[in-house]
Amino acid sequence: MNLAIDAKGLHKKFGSYTAVEGVTFQLPEGKKMAFVGPNGAGKTTTIRLLCGVLVPTEGTAFVLGHDVMTQAEEIKQKIGYMSQKFSLYDDLTVEENMNFYAGVYNLSGQRKLQQKQKIIELVGLKERLGQLVQSLSGGWKQRVSLACALLHDPKLIVLDEPTAGVDPVSRRIFWNIINLLAGQGMTILVSTHYMDEADSCDYIGFVFNGKLIAFGTPQEMKEREHKKSLDDLFIYYVEQEASDDPRNKHIKKEV
Numbered sequence: 001m002n003l004a005i006d007a008k009g010l011h012k013k014f015g016s017y018t019a020v021e022g023v024t025f026q027l028p029e030g031k032k033m034a035f036v037g038p039n040g041a042g043k044t045t046t047i048r049l050l051c052g053v054l055v056p057t058e059g060t061a062f063v064l065g066h067d068v069m070t071q072a073e074e075i076k077q078k079i080g081y082m083s084q085k086f087s088l089y090d091d092l093t094v095e096e097n098m099n100f101y102a103g104v105y106n107l108s109g110q111r112k113l114q115q116k117q118k119i120i121e122l123v124g125l126k127e128r129l130g131q132l133v134q135s136l137s138g139g140w141k142q143r144v145s146l147a148c149a150l151l152h153d154p155k156l157i158v159l160d161e162p163t164a165g166v167d168p169v170s171r172r173i174f175w176n177i178i179n180l181l182a183g184q185g186m187t188i189l190v191s192t193h194y195m196d197e198a199d200s201c202d203y204i205g206f207v208f209n210g211k212l213i214a215f216g217t218p219q220e221m222k223e224r225e226h227k228k229s230l231d232d233l234f235i236y237y238v239e240q241e242a243s244d245d246p247r248n249k250h251i252k253k254e255v
């Protein structure tokens with residue numbers, strides 16, 4: 001089994017604050033995984049560690065066989081990363097944004113043309129190419145951002161809350177594209193607050209207080225803990241974690 005991600009004991013401190021604490025998991029190639037957790041739990045920081053954007057304080061991680069400590073540039077060239085804020089240029093058109101990202105990934109000539117054409121079709125952007133990004137709705141911005149992250153044919157795409165604040169129809173269209181890519185063998189890591197999105201993934205990691213408090217397939221976790229839904233399962237894990245940690249006694253009452 002080839003691993004797309006192999007993380008062991010990842011820690012990240014900002015000053016004296018620990019944002020990520022001992023994150024360990026393995027994601028096989030070709031699988032879909034969701035990080036689920038409340039705001040501030042450490043999902044984005046973990047994602048940024050795995051994408052080679054942040055350097056871990058402790059621990060190791062290999063992404064597509066590359067070490068996050070020493071081969072961050074190789075990782076950035078091989079993965080597609082869609083950050084929470086979409087990282088698009090508002091005052092450029094859709095196509096100009098795609099051209100910019102083609103440059104970032106060193107695409108030129110025939111290959112650039114072919115890749116652009118393929119992705120425009122996949123994501124359904126043909127009618128929007130000349131439109132300024134600032135005039136697009138959130139759903140369209142999300143699709144343009146995905147298109148930019150796919151231009152270089154990455155084997156792994158990492159999506160940080162891609163559907164936050166997006167309408168249900170756009171959310172459905174977006175997931176149809178993601179599932180098409182997964183069907184073609186692409187590995188997907190996505191962070192989300194939507195349990196239905198997480199439930200459709202092969203693996204789920206529940207993140208709370210900087211820790212990966214549970215990891216597994218949705219089915220096996222629900223069966224193991226005798227829970228009907230992911231909501232119940234998540235609350236169960238958070239309560240357990242909170243009751244183990246005297247600093248979190250209040251959480252038990254709140255959830």
Ligand SMILES: Nc1ncnc2c1ncn2[C@@H]1O[C@H](COP(=O)(O)OP(=O)(O)OP(=O)(O)O)[C@@H](O)[C@H]1O
Binds near residue numbers: 042044046
């Ligand atoms: N550069 C930084 N400097 C200091 N603290 C940071 C920095 N980046 C993140 N943090 C803190 O680390 C914690 C984890 O943040 P992170 O963005 O990873 O959470 P998250 O689970 O992605 O939350 P959200 O769902 O709101 O995006 C938060 O308390 C945040 O304020």
